[in-house]
Every structure is written in C-alpha cells, then in structure tokens.
Amino acid sequence: MNICYFVNQYPKVSHTFIRREILGLESLGAKVIRVAARNSPEELVDETDKQELTKTRCIALGNKKGLLKSGFKQFLSTPLNFIKAIGVAFQLAFNDQNRYFYNLIYLLEACELLRICNEQQVDHIHAHFGTNSASVVLLCKILGGPNYSFTVHGPEEFDKPIQISLGKKIQHASFVVAITSYCRSQLMRWCSFDHWKKITIVHCAVDDQLLAKEHKPITKANHFINIGRLSEQKGQMLLVQAIALLKQRNVDVHLSLIGDGELRGEIERFIKANGLENNIALLGWCSTAQIVEALDDCTALLLPSFAEGLPVSIMESLARKRPVLSTYIAGIPELIDEKSGWLIPAGDDMAIADEIEKIIQLTPEELNALGEYGYQRVSNEHDSVQEAEKLLNAIKALES
Template identity: 45%
Template sequence: MRVAYFTNQYPKVSHSFIRREILALERQGVEVARLALRGWSDGLVDPDDLSEREKTHYLLRGGLGALLPATIRQLLSAPVSFLQGVRMALRLSRLSDRPAPYHLVYLAEACELVHWCRQQGVDHLHVHFGTNPAEVALLARLIGGPAYSFTVHGPDEFDRPLGLHLREKIEAASHVVAISSYGRSQLYRWVGHSHWHKIQVVHCGLETSFFDPPPSQPFPSTPRLVCVGRLCEQKGQLLLLDAVRRLRDRGEDFHLVLAGDGEMRRELEAFIAQHNLQAQVSITGWISSERVKQELLAARTMVLASFAEGLPVVIMEAMALGRPVLTTSIAGIPELVRHGVDGWLVPAGDVEALVETLSSALATPAAQLEQMGLTARARVIERHSIDTEAAKLKHLLPAPS
C-alpha cells in the first residue's frame, strides 16, 4: 500500500511532529508520499526539513491556472461525480468564513489531487488538520479519489466545528485520529454515534533519539524559566508577562525566556518596556530545534500559560529532557501533566493562580525539581514514543489489497 500525507504546508518549522510521524511509518514498512498545497519557498534551516521539501509535491506550485487541465479532465471523464463535487463544495461554503469561490478552488485542487494520486499509485490519503486540506480530501473522495483519514489537533477545529463542517468530513473519512482523549470527545459532539468507532486516539510522538540520556550536566541552579511557542493570543504570553510583573514587584528573583516569534511580538515588547521588565524577560525570536532544546535544558521549569491548545509537543519535549512543566489545565494537557507530580496545572486565564504557582515553583528546591523532571521524563517516554504511536496509525490503515 502507498499512503500520501497531505497538509496545507509542509515541511514547516512548527510541524516537525508530522515529519517524525512520516519517518516512523516508513521505518515500519509503509511507503509514504508527501503532498502539500504550499511550502516550496519557505525559509528553512533544519537539514531534515530541507530533505523533506525535496520529497514533497506541491499542488499549487504552478499557480491556480495549473489546476485547470485536471479540472477539465475530471469534468469530461466523470461529469456526474464532478457535479456532485460542485454541489458539495457549495454546501461546504455555508457557514464557512470563506465564500463559495474558495470552495470551488478546493474542488479544482481535489481534481489535481486525484490525478496525482492515480499517477503515483496512492491507495490512501492521510491529512493533518481538519481544515481546508481535509475538505480537499473529502471532495477528492467524492469525485473518485482514494479513501482518506485525517488527524485533528485542535484548537482551531474545536473553535469552528460548524464552519469547518467537521461532521461531513468525519462521515466521509475511513477513520479519524484525535491526539488526546479530550480531542476525541470534542469530535464525538459533532457526529452521530454510528461514526464514533472511526475516531481513535493516537498521540503525537517524539523520536527515540529525544529519549537518549540528556547531557551530563548539573540541574540548573539559577531561577530561569522558559516559555516556548508562537507569540500569539492563544498562547497566553501577555497574561504570563502580567504574572511575572507581579512577581518582580514582590521582589522575587527569576529570568523568563520567551522562545519564539509571532504576531504579538511588538505588543509583548511594548509591555516589557512599559513595565521595565527588560532585566526579567528576554525574547529570542525564531530559533532552531536544537536551540529550543538548549533553552529547555538551561531552565528549571518550562512555562506555558495557554488559553487554547491541543496537546503541545513542546510540553513533551520539556518532560523528555527532565524538566517539570507549569501549564494550564486545558484540552489534552492534564492527560499528560499531573499536578504536583510532573509539574503544575493552573486554571487558564487566572493570573492570580499563575502568580502563586510560579512563586511556588521558584521556591521549590532544585533537588525536588530534578526529581519531578525525572518522573516527567518517565511518563512521556511511556506515552509518547513515535514508533509506538506510528504502529497504532499503521494498524488503522486499510490492509493492502
């Protein structure tokens, strides 16, 4: 069987978990083709990402005009199914935040996708995210393309289930993957009970090399915290800065590193300047995965004050490196992080609770933090090995004919 992985953009710095999943499936004997809408010209520095880009076919590389031959070919060869695709595209435009012409473009992309899959001998299509690539896969299936499945991460899909037509996508799929039990429960809400059996939990995983013994270095003695992630509203960095301002005003000693970049960087920098937090907070901008690893190892605790999540891979990475995690008790996070055992959980949006929990973490002796980190490491190794999770995915794929 040949499987194609299909995403909006691939490879992508923040989506290394997709690359890990593909490589793990290949190690288990699954032949995987890479397919994406875009991403051929993105600035990449990771050698693994650069290698993956060379293996990826891009549907939109030739522009929208390049989709026309496949669309005409599909119309002439199978007019009935093509018109069914038109009707479905128009139906999916209802309640969507994008007007009907966009959905007709998705149909044209589906025509090109069907043509490419036939050329490449693709038997099954697996999509990451329940957004527009899942719609393209649904339309492709309707006009004669391969069976498809898709992985839902959240929180975007859970914010717009009606506009994204999750029900229609699940009903047409052979199976659906949720990355946590919480995510599975949210999908249950939008589809009939007769389709629940399709929805299975497969965690995102870390490479075995990530579980190698960490460098033999002492646990950090300085009160250094790190927050890794895109600088955006849903990650809660502005609330985190408000919390550290209050900690500073109480006379607590610490340094917080915001590792990442994003649309809120200017607003965060303005807050730092307004409240004279330059001595307590620094922002790195975009950094490599190796630099992220070094930042996690240099910190005593990883902090994530998110308002909305799926199950962040960076939490798994911090735990694998033996660092306790202080984060919010939302989505799938409490399925991994146990309060007082692997780290700390606080209510999302509660700045007072965040201040007090940060203060408690900073006051925790290094030896106790190190023990929490070891417990966290054992837990993530047990639950998030990419080879174990890829085996679950392989089992879900249709048997070769």
C-alpha cells in the first residue's frame, strides 16, 4: 500500500511523533511518500530528522513556478474539477477571515500534491493537523485525488474550528484520527452525528530508544525538567515564577528548560531580574539522545500547560520512568494520575511551587514507584508499531 503523508512542515523538531508514526507504518510494510509544504533544515538537531529531510519532498517553499505549472496543467486536464476546487477554496477562505490568497495557494499545493500522488500511485493521503494540511488534502480530493484522512491534535484546531472549516474537512474525509478521547469529543462537537463513526483514536507514540535504553533510578529529588516550545500555551512563565517563589522560601531547586520559542527573551529577562541563573538553565532544542540524558538526570517533568492535546514530552518522560507534574486539562488526565505523577489546576504558580516542595520531600523509592507505573502505562498505550497498525488497518478497511 502506498500512503502519502502531507504535513505543512516536516521534518520539524516538535514533530517527532509524526516521524515515529511514519517509521511504524514502514515497519509494517507500507510505502510512505513524505510531502511537506515547507521545512527548515537549519532547525534540525536530531540525526533521524536529518535523514527524514532527505526523504521528504518540499512542494511550496521556493517552488513558485512549479506550483503555477502544476495548477495550469491540472486546469487543462480536468477543468470542471479545477473550477469546483476553486469554489471550495473560496468557501474555506470565506470562513478563514477572507484569506482568499492563502487558500488559492493551498489549491496550487493541492495540484502539485495530486501530481506526486499520481506519479507515485498513491492509494491514500494522510495529513497531520486540521489546519493548512487538511485544507490542501481536501482540495486534492476535490481535484480528483485519493481519499484522505487527517489527525487532529489540538488545541489549535479547537481554538478556531469554524475559521478552519473543521466540520467540512471531517465531512469529506474517509476517517479522522483523534489522539485522545478528549480530542474525539471535541471533534464530535463540530461535525454531524452521521460523521461520528469516522472518528477513531490513534495515540501518538514514543521513540523505542526512550523505552528500551537501560533506565537509571531517580537519585535526586530537586532536579526538574521542562520540554516544549517556549510559548504561552505551555506555561513556562508560571514555572519560572514558581522557582522564584521557592527561592524566596530558601528551597534548593533546579530546572532545565529544553526547547525554544517566542517567550525565550521574556524568560531570560525574568531569570536575570530575579537572580535565578543558578536555578534555571535554558538548553534550547535538543536531540533525542540529549533529551534521554536530561530525563535520566532529573527527578520529574514539569509541564504546567494552559492548552494541550496530549503532550509527547509527557510520554517521553514516562518512557524514562520519570513521573510528571502537569495540569488537569484536555487529554493529560488520560495518562497522568496519582499513580504516575501529580495534577494541579492550570494557571497557578503557587500551586506549582507548593507541589514541587512536596515532591522534594519524597523518598527515591516513592519517586521510582511513580516512574515505574508511568512506564508501564506508556509502554502499553503508546507503542509506535501498535499505534501505526491501528492507522494502517483503518486505511485498509476503506478497500473492503
């Protein structure tokens, strides 16, 4: 079976879960053609991502003439389909704050995607995210391309479901993947009851390297880590505020932030203004090997998110037998409970500080028991091949 994966940007440091899914499908015998609208090679730090870059076709960035050529050829070969696709693109644009120019670009990307699918004899297209990527594969289908499906992660899709025409994309899809039960419930809100049966759950998976490598027991009670894009959504400003509160209480605590993003400057200024240079380290984006090393050297993962799907960093932490402190929002409670970590209200720096202070008082035996339970959960529910098989079976079922 030939499956085309279409993602707005791939590979990407924060999209390792897509890479694992693709490799899982290939281990099951599927041929996966990788197509991205754009990519940023200079951002990649993981060798596996760099290898994925060589396998991925980039159809938009720096390819203006190619897109126009594909659009012209598609109009000549199937003018009625092309006109119909223009109508759908305009419908998408009307919902999307009249962004007609962007949706016409998506139409040209769909023409180029269709050309590749025909060339590679693609049986099915799968996209990740219900935003731009799903728009392109929907338009490709209208042009006469293969059936499509797409995975929704949240929270971006649920912040603007009408603007991105989420219901229309579900309507035309063969099936839709939700990464959690919470995600599935949100999709049900934005499509008719007749389409609920299309929604299936396939979890994001953890890297086998994280699960299989020899585990180190927790020996330190005051070394914490956060992994993710430095953004409002992830709540890192609350973390640094909590560390400042703990310093005022004379609590010895250390935090490493892995990731980068728009909040880095603000976080750096807060660290300097509050004299937290010896308490907080900003490590930037790291490779999988570096993340494993950092997790193995920490007590627990701290992730005080405001909005989420189900963060891959939580799965990565549990894969290394490290418990997790997070917020009881979205799909997080589906994996984290009192047996594998701690859940607190979102948006409360005092609650974070109080919980960290309690964690520091726990014995290594108590911390390791939490990590061990979390490891068993993530091993059973987020195996890359097991989850890829669910997706592959859903695609194969379309042929029967």
